[in-house]
Amino acid sequence: MRKAAFLxxxxxxxxxxxxxxxxxxxxxxxxxxxxxPAPGIPPLTDEQGRTLTLRGWxxxxxxxxGDEALxxxxxxxxxxxxxxxxxxxxxxxxxxxxxxxxGHYSTPYLRKIxxxxxxxxKYRVRVVIDAHxxxxxxxxxxxxxxPAWATRTDGLPYRPHPDDxxxxxxxxxxxxxxxxxxxxxxxxxxxxRMWQVLAGRLxxxxxxxxxxxxxxxxxxxxxxxxxxxxxxxxxxxxxxxxYRRIAEAIRRVDRRHWLFVEPTxxxxxxxxxxxGRIRDPKVVYAPHFYNAAMExxxxxxxxxxxxxxxxxxxxxxxxxxxxxxxxxxxxxxDSSLPNMARFYEDALTSMSRYATGxxxxxxxYGGGYCAMDEHGIFQPNKSRTAExxxxxxxxxxxxxxxxxxxxxxxLIYAPRRHGTTELILPPAPRGWHVEVTxxxxxDTTRVPAAERATVRVTAGAGGGEAAVTVTAD
Numbered sequence: 141m142r143k144a145a146f147l148x149x150x151x152x153x154x155x156x157x158x159x160x161x162x163x164x165x166x167x168x169x170x171x172x173x174x175x176x177p178a179p180g181i182p183p184l185t186d187e188q189g190r191t192l193t194l195r196g197w198x199x200x201x202x203x204x205x206g207d208e209a210l211x212x213x214x215x216x217x218x219x220x221x222x223x224x225x226x227x228x229x230x231x232x233x234x235x236x237x238x239x240x241x242x243g244h245y246s247t248p249y250l251r252k253i254x255x256x257x258x259x260x261x262k263y264r265v266r267v268v269i270d271a272h273x274x275x276x277x278x279x280x281x282x283x284x285x286x287p288a289w290a291t292r293t294d295g296l297p298y299r300p301h302p303d304d305x306x307x308x309x310x311x312x313x314x315x316x317x318x319x320x321x322x323x324x325x326x327x328x329x330x331x332x333r334m335w336q337v338l339a340g341r342l343x344x345x346x347x348x349x350x351x352x353x354x355x356x357x358x359x360x361x362x363x364x365x366x367x368x369x370x371x372x373x374x375x376x377x378x379x380x381x382x383y384r385r386i387a388e389a390i391r392r393v394d395r396r397h398w399l400f401v402e403p404t405x406x407x408x409x410x411x412x413x414x415x416g417r418i419r420d421p422k423v424v425y426a427p428h429f430y431n432a433a434m435e436x437x438x439x440x441x442x443x444x445x446x447x448x449x450x451x452x453x454x455x456x457x458x459x460x461x462x463x464x465x466x467x468x469x470x471x472x473x474d475s476s477l478p479n480m481a482r483f484y485e486d487a488l489t490s491m492s493r494y495a496t497g498x499x500x501x502x503x504x505y506g507g508g509y510c511a512m513d514e515h516g517i518f519q520p521n522k523s524r525t526a527e528x529x530x531x532x533x534x535x536x537x538x539x540x541x542x543x544x545x546x547x548x549x550x551l552i553y554a555p556r557r558h559g560t561t562e563l564i565l566p567p568a569p570r571g572w573h574v575e576v577t578x579x580x581x582x583d584t585t586r587v588p589a590a591e592r593a594t595v596r597v598t599a600g601a602g603g604g605e606a607a608v609t610v611t612a613d
Contacts, residue, residue: 178455178459178493178494180455180458180459180462181455181458181459181462181463181464181465181494182462182463182464183464183496183537184398184424184464184466184496184497186532188532188534188559189534189559190532190533190534190559190561191496191530191532191533191535191536191537192496192497192531192532193496193497193529193530193531193532193540194227194228194266194349194466194496194497194498194499194531195225195226195227195228195497195498195525195529195531195564196221196226196227196228196229196230196265196266196497196498196499196500197221197226197228197229197230197499197500197501197502197503197511198229198230198231198232198270198468198469198499198500198501198502198503199213199217199229199230199231199232199256199502199503200213200231200232200270200272200502201213201232202232202272202274202284205234205236205237205284206237206240207248209234209237209249209252210252210253210255210256212504213231213256214259215259215262217259217503217504218256218259218260218262218263218265219259219263220503220512220516221263221265221503222263222264222265222592223567223592224526224566224567224592225526225527225528225529225564225565225566225567225592226265226525226526227264227265227266227531227564228265228266228267228268228349228497228499229260229265229266229267229268229499229503230267230268230270230352230468230469230499231253231256231257231267231268231269231270232270232272232355233253233269233270233271233272233338234272234273234284234285235271235273235277235285235286235287235290235331235334236277236278236284236285236286236287236288237249237284238250238334238337238338239287239330239334239337240287241289242289242290242330245334245337250338250341253269253342254341254342254345257342257345257347257348258347260347261345261346261347265347266347266348266349267347267348267349268349268350268351268352268398268400268466268468268499269338269342269348269350269351269352270352270355270400270468271285271334271335271338271351271352271353271354271355272284272285272355273285273286273354273355273356274305274355274356275305275306275308275309275314276291276314276317276318277290277291277317279291279293279317280298280300280308280311280313280314280317281300281308283305283308285355286317286321290321290327290330290331291317292316292317292320292324292327293312293313293314293316293317294313294316296311296312296313296315296316297311297312297313298311298312298313298314299311306405309358310361314358315358315359315360315361316360318357318358318359318360318378319359319360319378321382322359322378322379322381322382323378328382328385331382331385331386332385332386332388332389333389335351335353335386335389335390336389336390336392336393338351339351339389339390339393339394339397340393340394342394343393343394343396343397348397349397349398350397350398350399350400350422350424351390351397351398351399351400352400352402352426352468353382353383353386353387353399353400353401353402354382354386354402355402355468356402356404356405356428357374357379357382357402357403357404358374358404358405359374359378359379359404360374367406367411368406368411371403371404371406371407371411371413371414372411372412372413372414373414374404374414375403375404375413375414375415376414376415376416379403379404379415380415380416380417380418383399383401383415383418384418384419386399387399387418387419387420387423391420397422398422398423398424399418399420399422399423399424400423400424400426400466400468401415401418401423401424401425401426402426402427402428402468403415403427403457405428405430407427407428407450407453407454408427408428408429408430408431408432408450409431409432409446409449409450410446410449410450410452410453410454411453412453412456412457413427413456413457415457417461418461423461423463424463424464424465424466424496425457425458425461425463425464425465425466426465426466426467426468427454427465427467427468428467428468428469428470429450429467429469429470429487429491429498430469430470431446431472433446434472434473434474434483435473436473437473437474438477439477439478439479439480440472440477440479440480440482440483440486441479442479442482442483442486447486447487447490450490451490451493451494454494455494458494464496465494465495465496466495466496466497466498466499467491467495467497467498467499468498468499469499469500469501470487470491470498470499470500470501471500471501471502471509471522473508473509474508475519475520475521475522476519476520476521480520480521481521481524483521484521484522484524484525485524485544488524488525488527492540492541500522500525507519511525524544526566526567527542527544527549527566528542528549528563528564528565528566528572528610529542529549529563529564530551530553530561530562530563530608531562531563531564531594532560532561532562533551533553533561534555534556534558534559534560534561534598534599535553535554535555535556535559535561535599535606536553536554537551537552537553538552538553538554538605539551539552540552540553547568547611547612548609548610548611548612549563549609549610549611550607550608550609550610551563551607551608552605552606552607552608553605553606553608554604554605554606555578555579555580555597555598555599555600555606556599557599558599559598559599560596560597560598561580561596561597561598561608562594562595562596562597563594563595563596563597563608563610564592564593564594564595565587565592565593565594565595565610566592567589567590567591567592568587568589568590568612568613569589569590569612570589570612570613571586571587571588571589571590571591571612571613572586572587572593572610572611572612572613573585573586573587573610573611573612573613574586574587574595574608574609574610575608575609575610575611576597576606576607576608576609577606577607577609578602578604578605578606578607579599579600579601579602579603579604579606580597580598580599580600580606580608581597581598581600582595582596582597582608583595583596583597583598589613595608595610
């Protein structure tokens with residue numbers, strides 16, 4: 141997901157306001173940091189009204205299409221992900237595969253999506269369906285997303301950038317294509333119909349949690365316009381109306397699932413979004429969390445101020461709109477560099493302050509961004525994403541925090557009389573010990589070694605707060 145050219149330009153703004161280095165995590169007994177969204181940002185909830193925490197990875201097969209579409213995503217992917225304690229997958233699907241010709245929707249492709257959803261349901265993984273695009277779509281080389289038949293370039297030039305494909309978003313032909321998608325009535329209708337077909341087919345599948353309306357939307361810059369100014373204008377005048385159209389289309393066939401809306405990638409460098417209100421009761425703000433230097437393969441710099449600037453900027457929109465935050469993509473290109481252990485600690489701590497969950501990029505077996513190496517072992521530092529958390533809380537969360545130093549997770553909450561709180565514990569070399577104090581009780585006090593487990597906690601007699609402490613043995 142190299143975005144170095146775009147993000148580097150936006151990052152110039154941050155050099156003027158460097159922040160203090162991010163603080164590493166401390167023991168939860170000393171200064172717990174909340175694992176629930178910050179004040180003014182509501183949490184995601186399930187059908188029972190429980191507060192959710194979603195932790196997971198992206199699933200994306202950009203190489204295969206047609207009869208071979210989604211071939212790289214197998215049952216093993218969902219089984220291994222769940223075995224490490226993750227409960228969410230963001231699944232990339234492509235309009236060019238779904239509707240290869242105008243008005244002709246691929247039933248085999250829909251069945252392939254449903255097969256992945258069946259695996260997810262089997263392993264209790266929720267799925268966000270992501271309408272993914274890179275550089276608009278296949279009209280521009282090997283990219284995926286919006287079909288070639290829905291691509292209008294006005295005859296403007298396009299030049300590939302093989303060393304930094306994200307720079308192709310600034311090619312005149314690509315920018316024209318986005319402008320036509322936003323402005324041409326027939327393309328608007330086609331996009332809305334595509335989403336109606338997709339959501340109508342998947343609405344009743346038990347694994348579906350929500351729909352990410354378009355991945356990393358972009359648009360046309362005006363001459364002399366800065367990237368941050370262009371991003372806010374495009375988000376306000378082009379992307380917001382698009383989201384409103386798609387939301388209306390989806391709600392004709394599915395009124396139950398969450399709608400995830402993204403800003404442009406400028407948000408990754410601490411640029412506040414210009415998105416307007418999407419008038420729907422179940423909207424989630426879903427920015428991505430990438431850094432220009434790390435996208436280019438460099439190490440994390442704790443003193444750069446990037447992480448603090450990102451956090452300060454990202455909370456404005458969800459607070460103003462009173463909607464939850466979910467980080468749809470994040471993670472470094474090279475997780476083996478010297479400061480990457482610190483990056484994971486800082487990033488996970490930061491996201492826990494404002495986001496109800498995240499999906500790292502990406503669950504695959506190999507190098508680069510892949511979670512696992514070719515032998516199915518976590519790449520360096522990526523195992524740090526697998527930690528205990530309260531996946532669903534029946535009550536009001538007061539605080540929740542995990543210290544990898546002490547191996548202790550602590551949840552403090554006011555239990556609801558009816559409902560079950562669920563904690564997910566990843567495999568641990570010697571297992572976990574569970575202790576509950578206050579008006580609640582757990583279904584176990586001991587989790588064996590090397591097993592992923594779900595611990596269920598129910599309210600007992602009396603009122604007040606309950607504390608659940610999970611300690612690595």
